[in-house]
Amino acid sequence: MSLQEIYYVAEMIVGIAVIVSIVFVAVELRQNTYMLRKSQSDQRRLHFNWLYEANCTDPEFRAWHRRLDADWDKLDEDERYRGLNLGMRSLRLYLDEVTDYFDGQLSKSEWRILQRNMEMAARKPNIQLAYSVIKPAYSEKVQSWFENLDSTVDSFLANAVKTPTDQT
Secondary structure (H helix, E strand, O other), X not given: OOHHHHHHHHHHHHHHHHXXXXXXXXXXXXXXXXXXXXXXXHHHHHHHHHHHHHHHHOHHHHHHHHHXXXXXXXXXXXXXXXXXXXHHHHHHHHHHHHHHHXXXXXXXHHHHHHHHHHHHHOOXXXXXXXXXXXXXXXXXXXXXXXXXXXXXXXXXXXXXXXXXXXXX
């Protein structure tokens, strides 16, 4: 085999190696993107699992959390401050994910879940107060999207869990 033929064989091997390495990088990038999305989803679930667990296991927190929705105007300054902080904790997570969606980093199924959660959250007085505080941190596109949600305050959660005798 001549030196010229060896050169051509080596060039083909290098070409194949480059293609294999590009495929490998593409696969790794896809896996990393999946893991990032999964991590964000897990973070959201952890937050809400914490909230649901606190409502299930802590009677004082549960009573206060229910009053956030039903009796916002009757809460004292400390309770409203707690509500503001809980609202900021929740809303930042939501709005960060809305930003991710607009950047193409959220799946359609995650978006549907987020949208429904946001529709419910936007009605809560503590979320509205939190939004007024953190609004400047988000793009006009995110602000416009949030502000177009129905934020009519009603005690939807408090009314949903009332017994028939409570509603009379």
